Amino acid sequence: PELERHPMFPEGVNVGAAQVISTSEIRLRVWERGSGLTRACGSGACAAVVAANRRGLSGREADVIVDGGRLNIEWTANDHVLMRGPAAVSFIGSMSDSLL
Secondary structure (H helix, E strand, O other), rough: OHHOOOOOOOOOEEEEEEEEEEEEEEEEEEEEEEEEEEEEOHHHHHHHHHHHHHOOOOOOOOEEEEEEEEEEEEEOOOOOOEEEOOOOOOOOOOOOOHOO
């Protein structure tokens, strides 16, 4: 989106849009600089739950729905943020030794 290349962010920026569906469910889509729309973003999912909770919109634990699936995020009483969810291979490739 235009925000990724806004002059305020000369090196680019990741952009996440979160929709609070209920106190226990958030929908998140993330545009990562240089990559575009991604299937998931763990740090973005964690940030979405903490931000929603601080605004009184969610509990300290919520499921975050991303294009790649569902992540369970828990913001613990001692301020750790835990993420549980599936992992999948999205790409396999190789690199020439000359590039290493």
